[in-house]
Amino acid sequence: MTEEMIRDEVPRTAPHPGLARRLGAEAIGSFFLFCVVIGSGIMGETLSGGNVAIALLGNTLATGAILFVLIAMLAPISGAHFNPAVTLVAAIRREIGMGEGLLYLGAQLAGGILGVWAAHYMFDLDILQWSEKTRTGGGQWLGEGIATFGLVFTILGTVRYRPERVAPAVALFITAGYWFTSSTSFANPAIAVARSLSDTFAGIAPADVPGFVAAQIVGALVAAALGGWLFAKELP
Incomplete structure (x- = not known):
């Protein structure tokens, strides 16, 4: 989500944080988000005894939980984007x-x-890796487009009408997205790139990243257009 998006919805009592603090919040938030995605995938796969559903469930719950915490904590500073697709929409909306x-x-x-490298180190894996996990094809690209559309649309709609509920709304959408999309809902170009550097449960082969990123950008742009119309402040 973006702090700029909620500026008109929630009264502010403190000065706008400086650029260095905003960038620091984005870096720290992305560190923990990506570390949790990779680390919980490794832990889930290790403890599940080969049951992929159990491993995915652990990965899902940890990701949803950390998203809630990070957005609630860092949104007042940077807007808690942690996602180039969200930043792109914020730029389009000026x-x-x-x-x-x-x-x-x-x-x-x-x-x-x-964050990815920290997860590898914590679990005694090689820090530098390339993923060999294939994630490609029209079904997965459509899944990423829908996941990113849904994420951005959730942010725009919740910020417009329920700004105090953005953190749980985003966390719950991604939690659901892990299970209803064929791609397990990356919905984030930066995390697609970072996950290509991890040959673990949550990885994606580097060659498959461009297709995911393209689908994510399309989904974000459609959500920006439709959300801008549907959630407009001015009545037609």
Whole structure:
């Protein structure tokens, strides 16, 4: 979500945080989000005894939980994007400048990749890896498009009418997305890139990343267009 999106919805009592603090929040939030995605996947696969459903359930619950915590904690500082698709929509809506958006992207990637490497180190795996897990095809691309559309649409609609519920809404959408999409709902170009650096349960082969990213961007753009119309403040 974006703090800029809720500026008109929630009264502010503190000055707007400086750019360095916003970038720090994006990097730290991405670190923990990506670390949890990879780490819980490793833990789930280790403890599940080969039961993929149990491993996915553990991965799902941990991801939903950390999203709730990170958004609730960091949204007042940076908007808690942790996701280039969300940053892109914020830039399209002129809630963040393009230059600042590129810096957000850098912070998300840097923090997120460090989170992936930290997860590897914690579980005594090689820090530097390339995933060999194939995730490709029209069904998975459609899944990523729908997942990203749903995520951005959830943010726009909740910010418009229930800004205090953005954290649980996003966390619950991603929790559901793990199970109703064929791709397990990456819904985030930065995490697609970072997961290509992990040959673990949550990984994706580097060659398959461009297809996921393209689908995510399309989903985000459609959500921005439809959400901008449906949740407009001005009545037609």
